[in-house]
Amino acid sequence: MNKKIIIANWKMNPSSQEEALRLVKNLLAQRLPKNIELIIAPPFVYLDLVKKNCGKEIKLAAQNIIWAERGAYTGEISSLMVKNLGCSHVIIGHSERRHKMGETDEMINLKLKEAFKIGLIPVLAVGEKEPNNDMIKVLTLQVKSALEGIGVSEVGRLIIAYEPVWAISTSGTGMIDTPDHALSAALLIRKIIGNLYGSEWAADLPVLYGGSVTSENIYDFIAQSGISGALVGGASLELQDFIKIIKAAKINE
Numbered sequence: 001m002n003k004k005i006i007i008a009n010w011k012m013n014p015s016s017q018e019e020a021l022r023l024v025k026n027l028l029a030q031r032l033p034k035n036i037e038l039i040i041a042p043p044f045v046y047l048d049l050v051k052k053n054c055g056k057e058i059k060l061a062a063q064n065i066i067w068a069e070r071g072a073y074t075g076e077i078s079s080l081m082v083k084n085l086g087c088s089h090v091i092i093g094h095s096e097r098r099h100k101m102g103e104t105d106e107m108i109n110l111k112l113k114e115a116f117k118i119g120l121i122p123v124l125a126v127g128e129k130e131p132n133n134d135m136i137k138v139l140t141l142q143v144k145s146a147l148e149g150i151g152v153s154e155v156g157r158l159i160i161a162y163e164p165v166w167a168i169s170t171s172g173t174g175m176i177d178t179p180d181h182a183l184s185a186a187l188l189i190r191k192i193i194g195n196l197y198g199s200e201w202a203a204d205l206p207v208l209y210g211g212s213v214t215s216e217n218i219y220d221f222i223a224q225s226g227i228s229g230a231l232v233g234g235a236s237l238e239l240q241d242f243i244k245i246i247k248a249a250k251i252n253e
């Protein structure tokens with residue numbers, strides 16, 4: 001069985017280098033299980049610091065990139081820049097970027113192409129906004145448009161994270177997804193990939209779940225063989241909770 005993947009999405013936290021360093025050092029002071037893939041996605045300004053302090057077993061992800069390599073994009077960061085800082089992964093299309101920053105499916109498609117071109121592993125985030133949205137319609141549209149023009153040779157390097165926006169801890173709904181529903185979304189995503197690229201790609205595609213993951217509920221989500229890991233926001237900043245999440249993830253080996 002493949003290793004479960006846990007991604008810590010720090011979002012726009014913490015507010016100082018000292019705190020960022022403390023988070024990483026406290027994490028490394030624990031005995032981390034070897035049989036999970038642990039990835040930290042800090043804000044851009046801490047990438048270098050985290051890279052220099054996170055040891056070999058933790059990988060690094062950027063939370064976003066622009067679709068161009070360099071040039072007149074004031075305030076933006078390119079995939080080449082984050083790759084040169086040591087990132088192996090990049091989150092693309094997070095719902096906070098889609099809904100707060102106005103990122104469109106077209107921009108997400110361009111970013112994915114750029115990440116593949118530069119050799120980063122993209123973690124494409126998809127998910128419906130409201131619980132009563134048509135999940136099949138939303139996920140089909142988001143996945144298909146994100147992958148428009150992307151070939152089968154690249155899709156083998158893709159990770160998809162299903163994150164229903166209404167279940168994200170800061171969304172304000174207070175609702176939490178159920179493992180059954182998350183699994184049905186993961187299977188749907190595989191089906192869409194299967195239809196686009198063939199069933200062998202769908203079977204190998206890592207599909208993560210994200211949205212209010214805590215040490216209390218992680219096991220129920222990732223115990224599902226169709227769910228390959230978790231994208232963890234708020235709980236990744238709480239050391240004790242995050243350690244428990246990581247340890248729970250390894251039970252599936």
Ligand code: PGA
Binds near residue numbers: 167232233235
């Ligand atoms: P959450 O965030 O775990 O705080 O709900 C997940 C995410 O937005 O990636």
